[in-house]
Amino acid sequence: MTATQPAAEAPETAGETFDSLNPATDEVVGTYPVHTREEVEAAVERAREAARWWASLGFDGRAERLRRWKGVLTRRLAQLCTVVRDETGKPVADAQLESVLGIEHIAWAGKHARKVLGKQRRASGLLMANQAATVEYQPLGVVGVIGPWNYPVFTPLGSITYALAAGNAVVFKPSEYTPGVGKWLVEAFEQVVPEAPVLQLITGFGETGAALTKAGVDKIAFTGSTATGKKIMAAAAETLTPVVIEAGGKDPVLVDADADLDAAADATVWGAFSNSGQTCVGVERVYVHERVHDEFVAKVVEKSKDVRGGSDAAAQYGPMTMPSQLAVVRRHITDALARGGKALIGGVDAVGDRFAQPTVLVDVPEDSEAVREETFGPTVTIAKVRDMDEAVDKANATRYGLGSTVFSKRRGVELAQRLRTGMTAINAPLSFTGIASLPFGGVGDSGFGRIHGPEGLREFARSKAIARQRYTAPIALTTFTRKEKTDALVAKLITVLHGKR
Template sequence: MTTLTFDSLNPATGEVVGSHPKHDARAVHEAVGRAEAATTWWAALPPGERRRRLLDFKAVLTGRLRELAALVHEETGKPVGDATLEIVLAVTHLDWAARNAAKVLGPRRVATGMMGLNLAATLEYLPLGVVGVIGPWNYPVFTPMGSIAYALAAGNAVVFKPSELTPGVGVRLAELFAESVPEQPVLQTVTGLGETGAALAADPRLGKVAFTGSTATAKRVMAACAENLTPLVAECGGKDAFIVDADADLAAAADACLWGAMSNAGQTCAGVERVYVVDSVYEPFLRELSGRAAEVKAGEDYGPITMPAQIDIIRRHIDDATKSGKVVTGGRDSVRAPFVDPVIVEDVPEDSPAVREETFGPTITVRRTRDVQEALELANASAYGLAGTIFSRDARRATRLARAMRTGMTAVNSVISFAGVPALPFGGVGDSGFGRIHGADGLREFTRPKAVSRQRFALPGMNLTSFRRGPGELERLIRLVTFLHGRRKR
């Protein structure tokens, strides 16, 4: 029987990078079956053995960094330097997950309280089994590895379905892992189009699905998971806001804002799309931002739009913004597919698609606000809630604003810096999804809590869980509870 294939293309040139099989439902089913056997072996390894193998995988990735960055460059079009940065971040997360899994997930004693004085209680986090990871194309190493590394460190096997735009990167990750763990197929990659991902999400043997992609696709994946009550962690899109306070370092703010908005051609879920600037510094900030933007060119400082269909969305948002707002930088002519030069538009109405919908391109809207509180209110008035940024010299006010931002993550006087801190969880609220990757929360995301209580001795005169319980025991219980909990706080 002939296996159907598809090509991955360099979006900047249209050249074929590689050809890969379209794995059908049967192939996916077989991969999950292999993973079931592999996870039994992997989970049974002592934590130190898993740690050793994962650290070896980290060393293999680092040794092949240039080769893998070149492949990321070919399949996404992004500059090799940007590809290198995302792989370095993935390596640091893999290192953290490997070194901290036993401490975060291992058995620990928990307090039992007065009512459980005669008990010993422990809590630990056990593997789910097989985890299905459906990855994106914009950061084809860093983003899926945020699920893969933590799921593996937690003792699970992984079946990874990369984006059809970056299948070669996904295949190479599994090949490199096999160099460190040759015994069992603990990490496998299946390639294909949407049907392959749908088959993976629908497999009832999965312990969890980790999905990264659009909110609309996440809803379809969630519906497939619901058929089997398979839990899902969903990292979806964003419309992240950038707030510039009156006392901000404007040069630093403009530099960070521009990079957060334009790097990777704006194809970053936690990238900057909306900018709110306090009135007193609006004009000098905008001059600083537009001056820096004039020096940035698509095809030189960042790559092409990787997904061709996104060009139409970007063009529609630019048209909408320029009709109702004032062009600062660029415009409709900035779209020269597959590249889009920087676009900055000010005074765009808050109800316009350019402000409400995710653009996923190198465009930003900028709005003047009377104060920082109005900026915060506008930032929070979005269906999305992934990340955001605050620039202010007042540390206390910046911290207050960061905490009040309706997002899973906020950076202060930096941009997207939380992604580089392995101990911090990554994820959003609202249309940006739910669940967390990275950090201790990311490790626990791919486990099930296991609680054990053990009676150490019998409480005399207090056998409450018996049909032989007498009225005296119940009376003693009432007196104890009244003593512990019956006093009102004044």
């Protein structure tokens, strides 16, 4: 691969195609190929050669290209937001918010890759004092990224950007609901990296994603449902391909007796209903201290009254991007009401054919679907607890563990540390998503591995340990000519160093 060789286009196919639709109107906004297994494998082979060239640029060369890429995204931000709106239905302002956060991550990864992944000296210890010890982080090679539809810019860039900064080539399969956003991002990258197919696009359905998993990539980064994540893992296990999984969540908010209730209520409403509730770290459950429960609920209800989903300019959020999710939202509300819950705002009738209006539920049993399962829609359950110990216990009583939020003036950090989640925000909604230096990921059925921050860069690199002998040791340990007195000396030395009671 030479620096003047043109980049290959995304694999073309004369076969099956599919349409991308605006979920608010069903208008066709684009038509894309369904790439076959052979076409996916060909893309990975092209990426393999491109990866060698990309890695050869070094940290500074890659950082310069990433700076130029974020410049393109920034200057063309309005166009990108329009593409996001057309494929997801979300308001342009929400599309801009996620795009701006994605740009921030490009900037951070490019700037910090050398510091995080560059060669580092390590102490060699007394017994190996004649050795110079170093660790460096080398690119994996080719990373396959399978992205979601709910945040089609911010979420996949959390993997793509860090994989690129670490020196890898990337083959990207966006969701079948947002292929146009993926195409836009890849074409913007090709403007600043025309020499080689370092970032390629493949489109299609689940079969295309499965083909990418089995195409010989060096790692898969997947964001989506827990069920699909398990399938990705099973397929990757056949070739021992490592994976990073960012799956679903059932994220709680804890409201202590001393919390700023206005701020907590506003965060709850925004976290539960923005993006039509289609947010993996969005608010789905709230546990409120009994002393402030009624006042808090009243504030949430009041703030929810003016929130509305729709396709007009006055709507705060758009349609459900994936139509089948409407049935899940409707089922969870129905189950909650049938089991004694009350809808203070919304209810079953709030779920329409394209849009779901806000629903606030109280008195919902902890074993109901609305509390146990990820709803991924504009609903929230609010429960009264006697104290924050009970709140922590109930918040942790889930197989998920992605994000969480705590509102407390005195005990915020303590409560945050006790929550079994990958990230926690204190006294602000979802603030960890906007801090590029913080790792992002979950535990349990929310997945494993981390994107963003130093941990995200290392996720897409392999550590390489090197020990170099600087001089011949006076005591030879690794030889069959070693004397008994040498062993005795070593025993005495290790006792002095580590044998104290």
